[in-house]
Amino acid sequence: MAHASLHIPLRFLRGHYGRTTLTVIAVALGVGLVCALDLVTRSMQRAFDEVIDNLAGRTALEVSAGESGVVPETLASQLQRLPGVDIAVPIVHGTAFLADGSGEALTVHGVDVLNEDALRVYEAREPGGQTVDDPVRFMADPRSVILTRAFAARRGLDENDTLELDTPRGRRRFRILRLLEPTGVGRVHGGNLIVMDVAAAQELFTEPEFVSRIDVVVDRSTDVASVRAAIERTLPPGLVVSTPAQRKLDLHAVMRSFGTLLRAIGLLGVLIAYLIAFNALSSGFERRRWQLGVLAAIGAPPRAIWLSQMQEALLLAGVSVGLGLGVGMLLAWILLPIIAATTALNFNLVAPQTSLVPSPISFALATTLGVGVTLLAAWLPAARAVRAGVAMTIRGRGREADRTELRPGWAMAAGLWSAAGAAVVLQSLAGEVGFGLLATALIAAAIAASAPPLIPFAARVALPALVASAGSSGRLAAMGLRDHGRRVGITTAMLAVGLGVVVWLGVLARSFETSVVDTLGRAIRADVVVTSANIGSGFLEAPLDGELVAAVRGMPGIEDAAGWRALEWPYGGEAIGLSAYDPQYFRNRRFGEWPLEEAAAGNVWEEVALGRGVVVSTSFVASFGRGVGTRMVLDTPTGPLKVPIVGVTVDFVSPKGTVELSRELFIERWRDRTITRIFALKRPDTETADLRRRIASEIGATYRLRILSARELLDYFVIQVRRAFSVIPVFAAAIYVVILIGLASSLITSVLDRQRELAIVQVIGLRRRLARRVVVLESLVVGVVGLVLAAVGGLALSALWVGRTFQLLLGWTLHLSVPAAHLALVAGAGVLVCVVASVIPARRVGHLGVSEALRHES
Numbered sequence: 001m002a003h004a005s006l007h008i009p010l011r012f013l014r015g016h017y018g019r020t021t022l023t024v025i026a027v028a029l030g031v032g033l034v035c036a037l038d039l040v041t042r043s044m045q046r047a048f049d050e051v052i053d054n055l056a057g058r059t060a061l062e063v064s065a066g067e068s069g070v071v072p073e074t075l076a077s078q079l080q081r082l083p084g085v086d087i088a089v090p091i092v093h094g095t096a097f098l099a100d101g102s103g104e105a106l107t108v109h110g111v112d113v114l115n116e117d118a119l120r121v122y123e124a125r126e127p128g129g130q131t132v133d134d135p136v137r138f139m140a141d142p143r144s145v146i147l148t149r150a151f152a153a154r155r156g157l158d159e160n161d162t163l164e165l166d167t168p169r170g171r172r173r174f175r176i177l178r179l180l181e182p183t184g185v186g187r188v189h190g191g192n193l194i195v196m197d198v199a200a201a202q203e204l205f206t207e208p209e210f211v212s213r214i215d216v217v218v219d220r221s222t223d224v225a226s227v228r229a230a231i232e233r234t235l236p237p238g239l240v241v242s243t244p245a246q247r248k249l250d251l252h253a254v255m256r257s258f259g260t261l262l263r264a265i266g267l268l269g270v271l272i273a274y275l276i277a278f279n280a281l282s283s284g285f286e287r288r289r290w291q292l293g294v295l296a297a298i299g300a301p302p303r304a305i306w307l308s309q310m311q312e313a314l315l316l317a318g319v320s321v322g323l324g325l326g327v328g329m330l331l332a333w334i335l336l337p338i339i340a341a342t343t344a345l346n347f348n349l350v351a352p353q354t355s356l357v358p359s360p361i362s363f364a365l366a367t368t369l370g371v372g373v374t375l376l377a378a379w380l381p382a383a384r385a386v387r388a389g390v391a392m393t394i395r396g397r398g399r400e401a402d403r404t405e406l407r408p409g410w411a412m413a414a415g416l417w418s419a420a421g422a423a424v425v426l427q428s429l430a431g432e433v434g435f436g437l438l439a440t441a442l443i444a445a446a447i448a449a450s451a452p453p454l455i456p457f458a459a460r461v462a463l464p465a466l467v468a469s470a471g472s473s474g475r476l477a478a479m480g481l482r483d484h485g486r487r488v489g490i491t492t493a494m495l496a497v498g499l500g501v502v503v504w505l506g507v508l509a510r511s512f513e514t515s516v517v518d519t520l521g522r523a524i525r526a527d528v529v530v531t532s533a534n535i536g537s538g539f540l541e542a543p544l545d546g547e548l549v550a551a552v553r554g555m556p557g558i559e560d561a562a563g564w565r566a567l568e569w570p571y572g573g574e575a576i577g578l579s580a581y582d583p584q585y586f587r588n589r590r591f592g593e594w595p596l597e598e599a600a601a602g603n604v605w606e607e608v609a610l611g612r613g614v615v616v617s618t619s620f621v622a623s624f625g626r627g628v629g630t631r632m633v634l635d636t637p638t639g640p641l642k643v644p645i646v647g648v649t650v651d652f653v654s655p656k657g658t659v660e661l662s663r664e665l666f667i668e669r670w671r672d673r674t675i676t677r678i679f680a681l682k683r684p685d686t687e688t689a690d691l692r693r694r695i696a697s698e699i700g701a702t703y704r705l706r707i708l709s710a711r712e713l714l715d716y717f718v719i720q721v722r723r724a725f726s727v728i729p730v731f732a733a734a735i736y737v738v739i740l741i742g743l744a745s746s747l748i749t750s751v752l753d754r755q756r757e758l759a760i761v762q763v764i765g766l767r768r769r770l771a772r773r774v775v776v777l778e779s780l781v782v783g784v785v786g787l788v789l790a791a792v793g794g795l796a797l798s799a800l801w802v803g804r805t806f807q808l809l810l811g812w813t814l815h816l817s818v819p820a821a822h823l824a825l826v827a828g829a830g831v832l833v834c835v836v837a838s839v840i841p842a843r844r845v846g847h848l849g850v851s852e853a854l855r856h857e858s
Contacts, residue, residue, distance in 0.1 A: 110201025503794025620657025655811025
């Protein structure tokens, strides 16, 4: 029997190539989606880690004033004298852009190039392997720089060539002194690195005598923790000491939340694949119940019969996983640049050069899920096939098992919906994202559980309409739905879950877009907005010299101008956004006004303009529990800043929260005079087009600028939001393909199950065209029921995520917006998929040989 148990599954698989292939493809797509998303997440983490490691070199500790703060350069000499400190290196870190119009970014690493020990920390080496050391040439030309060999080769540059770059202080010309090999710091961002002397970098990116951070190399014989403690005792207020490893952990925490969302989508794809596999295996075992009954009648033990069916599932799993891993690699290669851009936009990061690296962990995870899903899908049908008695099994040839098994369906669906509601309540009370993820899984399961008991009900309700519109074809379609409720119900569940996910993701993206546009449309009303044409990180433009505000304000035709500076800043163990406006922005509503959700008594914006208060975003309140009436303490480069919160608004600078404050206060406490945007108001007698041309002609030659209207800036935000959600169409396309495969497989099974019935009705006069219509009508009823469940489930998921889960996971606070056009598109695509899926099964009915079908043995 051991030999027979292996022979039987192979024989059954050989006999059903079409349906087997469809099942394999469906499971492979689910496996591939999980594999791809895990590969992408790990590849991105690896890319960010390499940037941090290469920039840190041998650095054990870093002293800084936050990501964008400045540190006194003289502090390095103080740290150098501490016991256990081998060397303390002042570093200026910034971003410059090629002035050729491409906007390609170069990471600037400003270090004392005359200090050989400092360069050795970062493994900055010439082609011959020697540390770069040419003090005479650097002293002769302060604009000399060191470029990586990889970047120079890509751009056709060589030593002694000139290079024009856009910097915060305007366009500057540099001379390439040396080329670096791709080792150590030379590997940063795929070679997009430029090393310059610290003095030149200070002129462009900080201020004289200030640097971005101080890197500390600890003596090998000294404990790092003790050196860190000594440094902390030495530091003035506002400065912190950390490790490169901590930066990686912080970044992993940021990316983990986004990875959780991606993996949740992948697991929902696996659920759809599970439903397809369950349906295919269940139908296959159902159709051979009488053969299994014969085996039992001649003495085969139930365990051996069950084992033979599980072996069949294992064979399917092996083929599906093998194909799925290949699909996963292909999907990961397609998705990696899209998701990298999405991550950078969501978390305001500089996207690193990413490359796909195969991960055994990703392959193991996808393999485990693929095999587990297929075996789990086979378990119940296999057990059901051997549980029935021999006589009943043989008599049940070609028919689905007793439909009384469907009776508990409503109770199970109601239980799952209730459990999902309880998880939503728990999330609201506890503020834990885990309850939201649990609710998501329960809603998906509830959608699936609602379909099987709904199909017989839908068949009865739809019967009069089907008979009235299609006559005998409609009656046959209704009978087919009624007599195969389990199979059709699982097919409907697969379609409903898939379309529900598409609805959910679409509503989520639309809610984000409308929340941004509605808020910023009121906050930005200036006639002209001036920004850098280069993107610094995420969606924020590169900073510009603050002197440009005065230059724009003094131009003919300008009534007033206000500068705005935005940056990330640490607070409470998280990264929040600082949004600093010149006082006149808060005093003149023509610039725009942030809508206040909550406010203290008095003139809130005047308090902010005077530097006596700040306004925080709703995301900040949700993240830290601090609102109007409380005082917050911000660690600044000049020491702690204690300031009251006087208002709450909706802002989108940072997902964890934003603090809006006066730019005068910001300059005083952060020592940062750069700006991100300039908002300008024109005089009544000036045309906007003339003003834009004037700004471009007077300062556009020195700075690469974008000069926009408020409407154009809003359009830019919409483009960035859509870029952030650009992965959704890829997910939706994969889901539609899986639905198409699953539905086609189910309809083919329906035709095979009803060959005799369809042949008989053709013998008694039903034309082939009308027989084909039976399959199409069945498919459309499944589609309508699936769409109804998808709408209910998708909107429930949307309300859950927009209401709270998205904010807990990624930080953004959104307002629900349900786009009717998106729902109509999903419905139309769902109906189209149902019609396309019915084409091949319907053609099979049309070519059905009557005499062959009457002789057919299921």
